[in-house]
Amino acid sequence: KAGVTQTPRYLIKTRGQQVTLSCSPISGHRSVSWYQQTPGQGLQFLFEYFSETQRNKGNFPGRFSGRQFSNSRSEMNVSTLELGDSALYLCASSFSAGAGVGELFFGEGSRLTVL
């Protein structure tokens, strides 16, 4: 079974630009969640999607958005990039969501550098 695939793995953008990151979950998994990881803040929850619906959203500004497609693939978008958006963005998938969720399966992440 293929794992969680995130693209691109590395990208460099300048302030004010926008970026779109993609995540393909494990086949059969319907829940996809996104996290931002920085040295100072650790892993911060961005949002979670289940069957194309956003279930939860973390405490991030509206510049951060996401969506999930009918095949469970997910994208997240960051508009008007700021230097502080430089981070490793991690996607995780799971079969279910809510109280019954078990382990999360993570992708290798997308390393975003904002200059």
Place this chain on the structure above:
Amino acid sequence: SQQGEEDPQALSIQEGENATMNCSYKTSINNLQWYRQNSGRGLVHLILIRSNEREKHSGRLRVTLDTSKKSSSLLITASRAADTASYFCATLQSNTGNQFYFGTGTSLTVIP
């Protein structure tokens, strides 16, 4: 913040020794999980313990959970150089729509 706190932040031990890291959290949980992350990579699930369990083993890993103290510990026995990584606890918190919160992590270095 509803993140968990882990201690120590960093731990350095000799190969063969045991490593213990602790996690504290703030609210009621459905389950608590431990993950491992090699530098710059994704997280890998190690073990899950439910809120009604007190101890769980998996290979060289032993996890305990004390819901009254809102704390958990991860013990890695007979450590190996390959265990060098960062370890995170994650809590599935029932009062926030069952959202995961990750701890701040413990950076473990195992010296050969």
